[in-house]
Amino acid sequence: MSTIANKILTDNLKTRTLKNKAFKSLVVALSVITILPIILIIYKLIAKGIKQISFDFILKTPPDTFEAMTALTNGETIPGGIANGITGTLLMVILASVIAIPVGVVTGIYLYENPGKFLANLIRNVSDILQGVPSIVLGLIAYMWIVKPVTNGFSALAGSVSLSIMMLPMIVRSTEETLKMIPQTIKEAALALGVPYYKVIIRVLIPTSFSGLLTGILLGISRVLGETAPLMLTALGSTIINFNVSKPTSAIPLLIWEFYNDPNMVDLIWSSSLLLMAMVLTLNIMSKRIAARTK
């Protein structure tokens, strides 16, 4: 090969590697921008919220605005906590899961079993649409279905129903998708042992896809954990710890909204948000680990 041709080739190679490097740096820079908000959020929440976190914060209900003001003027941390919000969130999320998990998993199994059927396609599309319905509209629906006719007033049940409708599409989808990943051969192995079809589903398909189902459920829960709008129209909020599903109930995001509206309580926003964020992150990480372990 001539030396000139050689030089052109190496020059080309040099500019190419240079371009490659520039492009790679750009990609890295842009990617960092994506994770920047979450880092800033976590930093801010910890910086402003950690000093408020204590046993009292988890075990006590919020102070009234006068107590908070007194503490502020004395330069003390605000007394009390968000126990009513924590218990309310747990109550409503658990109840919502109790409603959404069985319905969602059974629907997902139906979609998996009848892929081409008209009803299955309809359900799949409606479920997709449901995923896009604004959460406040779901709150409105739960208000119409539960608050007025069933519990005769704002209630934890109504809150749970609105949250369960939000969780449903995610659980349906993840159930169908995980079942689809099970090789047909596993199903055949069970059928060839004379196992009746419904038992194949319950005793082979569900256990085999269990971690996938769990991942979908955990993501669904973490999705509704911070929902505020639908709860405003359904659970309303409460200053006391309440375990009665037919009574108004507080929740962490509801409290954050209330604190925001009271100048004396503003400090509690940060610690409450920190706790909520920690719960959501924990669920997310748990679901990721479960998903990774089964690959």
Next chain:
Amino acid sequence: MNNFSIKIKDPVLSIRNLSVSYDKGKYAVDNVTADIKRNSVTAIMGPSGCGKSTLLRAINRMHELYENIETKGDIILNGNDISDMPTIKLRRMAGMVFQHPNPFPTMSIYDNVIAGYKLNGIRLKKKLRDEIVERSLTDVTLWDEVKDTLYKKGSFLSGGQQQRLCIARALAFNPEVILLDEPTSALDPVATSKIEDLLVKLKENYSILMVTHNMSQAARISDYSMFMYLGELVEYGKTKDMFTKPKDRRTEEYLTGKFG
């Protein structure tokens, strides 16, 4: 008319005028009649798509999974018409092994062997369960390899070990006949030859019907061979006879590698 006449005394399985179609009017298995000999290995050969798997699956009625399937003719297993048998009983009597090893991924090796009992809710005393597991794993020459890891997941085993585990799972039911659909086509040569040796040994106690697209495998281990073409059973006889002097031109062309 079929180009063979073979008399088999006291067959384990009698297939009479069996036709199976997935779509109306198109026969995947076309009027097949054959008796299967007890305690021997019978191979089903033929080019891809000629109906081997369909025939095999008709025997334990696994083909009924498909919605529009139509079946004509009779299959008699040990004197019983299979269409009158409850599926659980039929599939206990006719165990099946598939092309790709398919142990249950969530179950231990031990549980995989007795999966047929477990999944059907048949309760056994621990001692009997242990016996069945040991006997079945010994029968497939897997016991020594796994006896210390019985409670580990079956999916940790090699492909060949997994396939032997799947055979053990079928043997746990003490079947009359074992149906195998290309059981070695996903395995390496060493694992394949282990399974072949195993099948020859197993025929002492079981009757074996095996689909294979590998002619030399059929020649090595089978006592009887069928050759199918386009759903039809073209030729059926002693393997030795078929490989040395095939009666049908199509069999000869297949065996000499002219198609397939």
